[in-house]
Amino acid sequence: MFNAELTSCIxxxxxxxxxxxFGGEQPGETYYYSPLFVYIFGICDVxxxxxxxxxxxxxxxxxxxxxxxxxxxxxxxxxxxxxxxxGRCAERLSIVMDNCAxxxxxxxxxxxxxxxxxxxxxxxxxxxxxxxxxxxNTCDRxxxxxKLRYHASNVYTMDMLHDPLNEVEDVSFEIVTxxxxxxxxxxxxxxxxxxxxxxxxxxxxxxxxxxxxxxxxSKSFDNDPIEVRxxxxxxxxxxxxxxxxxxxRTHVRMPGNFVFNFLLCSLLLSSSLSFSxxxxxxx
Numbered sequence: 001m002f003n004a005e006l007t008s009c010i011x012x013x014x015x016x017x018x019x020x021x022f023g024g025e026q027p028g029e030t031y032y033y034s035p036l037f038v039y040i041f042g043i044c045d046v047x048x049x050x051x052x053x054x055x056x057x058x059x060x061x062x063x064x065x066x067x068x069x070x071x072x073x074x075x076x077x078x079x080x081x082x083x084x085x086x087g088r089c090a091e092r093l094s095i096v097m098d099n100c101a102x103x104x105x106x107x108x109x110x111x112x113x114x115x116x117x118x119x120x121x122x123x124x125x126x127x128x129x130x131x132x133x134x135x136x137n138t139c140d141r142x143x144x145x146x147k148l149r150y151h152a153s154n155v156y157t158m159d160m161l162h163d164p165l166n167e168v169e170d171v172s173f174e175i176v177t178x179x180x181x182x183x184x185x186x187x188x189x190x191x192x193x194x195x196x197x198x199x200x201x202x203x204x205x206x207x208x209x210x211x212x213x214x215x216x217x218s219k220s221f222d223n224d225p226i227e228v229r230x231x232x233x234x235x236x237x238x239x240x241x242x243x244x245x246x247x248x249r250t251h252v253r254m255p256g257n258f259v260f261n262f263l264l265c266s267l268l269l270s271s272s273l274s275f276s277x278x279x280x281x282x283x
Contacts, residue, residue: 002083003047008094011074012139013065013103014040014055014146021155038161039065040146040173043077044138053142054081055173057161062178067108068252072181074112084121089210092124098135099204105129107195110206110216111188114232118213118241126207142171181252191244192232199228 018035037060045052056073063069074095078084083093093116097104105127113125130137145168153164158175165173192214203218214233219226236243 002081002090004090006047006092006094007083007090008046008096009077010044010046010096010137010139011070011104012042012098012137012143014042014139014143017057017147017150017161019059019155019158019161021150021153036060038158039063040143041065041070041073042139042143043074044142045081046138050170051138051142053139053171055142055146055165055171056176056180057158057165057173058176058178059158062176063181063252065103067103067106068184069181070103071108071112071184072252073176074109075182075184076176076180078116078121084116089120090122092126093122094126094128096128096130096137098137099129099132101201105200107200108185108188110195110200111192111232112184113206113208114192114214114216115188115244117208117210118244120210123210124207126205129204131204142168145169146171146173178251182249183252184249187247187249190247191234191236191240193230193234196230199230203228
């Protein structure tokens with residue numbers, strides 16, 4: 001739910017699912033096949049009185065779980081839920097995530113705050129990362145409801161995930177493909193400097209304010225008197241915002257070995273080849 005004064009969400013990855021999955025029956029010899037991993041990234045809208053989960057699912061051939069994937073899905077969520085609209089500048093956006101550097105706490109996700117403020121979507125954007133050992137959140141509770149439905153179902157394809165997971169109350173599940181994943185790291189490198197060494201790992205609160213839209217401030221905890229300020233601005237000749245808006249973005253490349261493994265799995269699941277021959281081909 002959008003609120004012009006303060007809009008908040010919590011984002012996290014669910015424990016990996018797999019396709020095919022035989023939750024409703026005994027799987028037989030297919031138990032020994034290597035299924036595709038399915039990644040589900042959830043963004044829980046906690047602005048209103050009742051939390052609602054927006055979940056995005058994709059298999060390992062469509063993308064990984066890196067910073068570009070996370071930042072791209074955050075952007076998709078903000079656009080499709082009308083949290084960012086051209087010509088409207090809301091007050092404050094707060095995004096809460098766990099402290100995983102590989103997925104969340106990295107230069108791709110954090111520099112997203114700079115772009116959102118510089119594009120005048122929000123006057124202030126902040127990322128808050130949980131302290132280690134205190135990472136249970138609203139997303140985890142909603143993911144448990146998803147997994148209850150998943151474990152009771154037979155799922156042979158990605159499309160078969162859609163209907164049962166959307167039956168869960170307060171959950172909206174969408175299957176996405178590689179087309180939604182942008183190489184935002186490459187894009188940000190053209191306009192923003194990278195972080196100084198040691199300024200990301202030890203801090204848990206990061207924010208950007210409209211008065212200095214290219215400066216990110218960070219600190220370790222809420223009452224910490226020590227704040228780290230860094231101007232990420234890379235000087236651009238010409239109208240900076242026009243150039244940023246008009247610069248094309250490229251997609252993230254798909255994982256290299258996936259095509260072979262996917263075709264092999266598809267062939268085996270649709271034929272009567274033995275498990276031993278499967279092992280011979282793959283290994």
